[in-house]
Amino acid sequence: MYKVGITGGIGTGKSTVCRIFSALGIPCYDADTRAKWLTENHSGIREALIKQFGPETFTGGVLNRPFLAAAAFKDASRTDFLNSIIHPAVQEDFIEWTAAQQGAPYVLKEAALLYEAGSYKELDCMIVVTAPLELRIKRVLSRDKHRTEKQVVDIINRQWPDEKKIELADHVIVNDEQHLLIPQVIALHEQFIKATLS
Secondary structure: OEEEEEEOOOOOOHHHHHHHHHHOOOOEEEHHHHHHHHHHHOHHHHHHHHHHHOHHHEEOOEEOHHHHHHHHOOOHHHHHHHHHHHHHHHHHHHHHHHHOOOOOOEEEEEOOOHHHHOHHHHOOEEEEEEOOHHHHHHHHHHHOOOOOHHHHHHHHHHOOOHHHHHHHOOEEEEOOOOOOHHHHHHHHHHHHHHHHHO
């Protein structure tokens, strides 16, 4: 199975791009959503989190997200620990999911941290979605009413800069409300179909 990664910082519009690919019949694995589900439901992850961060991590069997976020992002070593247990579980889940998509010409894996986590190495090619910083902040603030501008900027600053991602990318989609998105996606879709046939 030909596997395409799609990444980009918060607010670049990865999900919008994936919806266009989905409309073309391409299965898309949303790694961030699956990571949240696995954190809540995977017994190994649950045990490791409780052991590391304490019983407050789960309240009545439900993940206490604000507590975990505050505990895990206090310092880099705690963030690294969280990633070290979640990323392998997501990778295993993606492999199982991919095996079930045999009718598709190729699959997409969408995640904000494909480069940061190193999981891009298991994919055949990479798309980076980019957008101007001011537009990204505006999009996130209109979507996530609970976030402040400072919180959004902090998240952006923790992610790799676009320039670094673009250096490693096979393809770049510009989502700046100036370039049309659909023609960019269709052009890549046609390339991937050719790649799977060759």
